[in-house]
Amino acid sequence: MVVAYDDAELVEIACVTTALDGANRLGAGPPYETCLVTPQGRPVRCASGLVVAAQAPLERTRGPVDTLLVVGGPGHTAAALNGSLVGHVRRLAGVSRRVASVCTGAGVLARAGLLDGRRATTHWAFAEEMARNYPAVDVDATPLYLRDGHVCTSAGVTGALDLTLAFVEEDHGPALARSLARQMVTYLQRSGNQAQISTFVNAPAPDHRTVRRTVEHITEHLDGDLGTTALAELAGVSARHLARLFLGHVGRTPAQFVRLARAEAAAHLLVSTTLPLASVARRCGFSSAETMRQVFLDHYGTTPSQHRTVHGPV
Template identity: 40%
Template sequence: CNGLVLQPHCRFDEIDPATARYDLILATGGAGLQGAPWEPEFYEWLRRVCSASRRYGSICNGAFVLAHAGLLEERTVTTHWHAAAALAELCPTTHVEPDRIFVRDDNLYTSAGVTAGIDLSLYLVAQDHGREIGLQVAKRLVVFTQRSGGQSQFSPYLTPLSEPASTVTMVQKYVQAHLAENLSVSVLANVANLSVRNFTRVFTREAKMAPAGFVESARVDAARALLESSGAPLKRIADRCGFKDTHNMRQAFKRRFGVTPQQYRANFSTADSTNITHDTGPPI
């Protein structure tokens, strides 16, 4: 829509793999990549060039190009969530993580959907030229830089809910609007006007997770948004998002991200560090 045209300069067989040395090779995504492999000569060329280059990787389902070349064996990767199962089936020895924005495995970099390629690109820019340059590029593109490869592709606020008029959607919206309140299964069942047993069964079937799991996901997602964008004390964030205390929030973050709220803030906060207020009392 902006007039940009991507035009290849040459065919792969016009580049001598014996002398080709690149800083980065990326296989882009597109229609048809999950179909039959292309000519064997291309994949042989790709294997040689990638092995001689500093880094290589893929955007979206471009991972299938690398897979057909045998470049994903025994590696950890990601791709668009819709293609993750097919990639895992194609590459039994590959560990496919469907719920990641991007994954780095040594010199192999793979990203999820097309917009996740922006996250990966900003990561690579920051890796090569420093965080400050990465921030400047992000500002120029009017995008955020705080998403990391370790973060989920989804959140309760971004993932499509159930059918708009369904009882489960009503409950999900209630959860998101009342995070600091009691959100036990009995309370949610009452909101849905169902018995606890029937509500749990219906919610799990439609939302693909148990009610308690959704509640924790919503609270964690709200907490990480506050950690990224504000300097509020951890106790205040825990209270506002419905955690019993900072220890309970810490446990939830460790389960879902493998880091503490403090570590998450240190890595992904866009707030001025001089304005971050720390709680008094023992460390959490």
């Protein structure tokens, strides 16, 4: 069951419903029965301007429900402030085997209290706002999707497809999920803990001059000595003070930022060159290819070799 509202994101509705229909065509058994529900059963005008007809009114929908999924979109704020909509989502969640959201749809689940005490993700651009508005939610903007108990949240837009493929694998096994991914000409499945977006573009440049200079030095000298002590000496501050500055302005310690910056640079070299793994590791400042492999597993949920196979040059 997909819950939509005015100014929802059309592609999120389509990713979920098209993938489930594709699973049915490939022999999913029992087959999925999808239903788009909206407030009062009215058609919804999506953010793109296209109008989508509902199949049932949210208010009259009864359980049991297998999967209840709320999509996101520019209308998510108004949806979260709609007491009737939120109340019916909360009611249906109580009779659902699995509850999920895509992108900013997480705000509706949070407003309903369904994410309290849980880890949840959303589109990286809205994560700070969500954490501020719902302090009882442990917001993590890094993964493509997260599962905490029977509640799942996913990142923006096409993260809906990653989440739905994960559901298909859970329900019908990896073989059908792989066949579905091939049919839809998408990744054989991106791991849920793969990062949403590059370290270098996921936030504006730090507004603190010392932090900005240090970040620029890191990104320009990845194969150099980037230990916290060395960076602190370069910045002219103590290592402890530099760590406080980074946490305050970047959200990570210097060591964490260096680790992710090197991983991002390695990911770029892996897909844009045919350099051996050892050469990529050396250029990006890793002590060995094995160290790079461990960082990749932590950050992307995959190995450098697998990353190159999926994204690299043909």
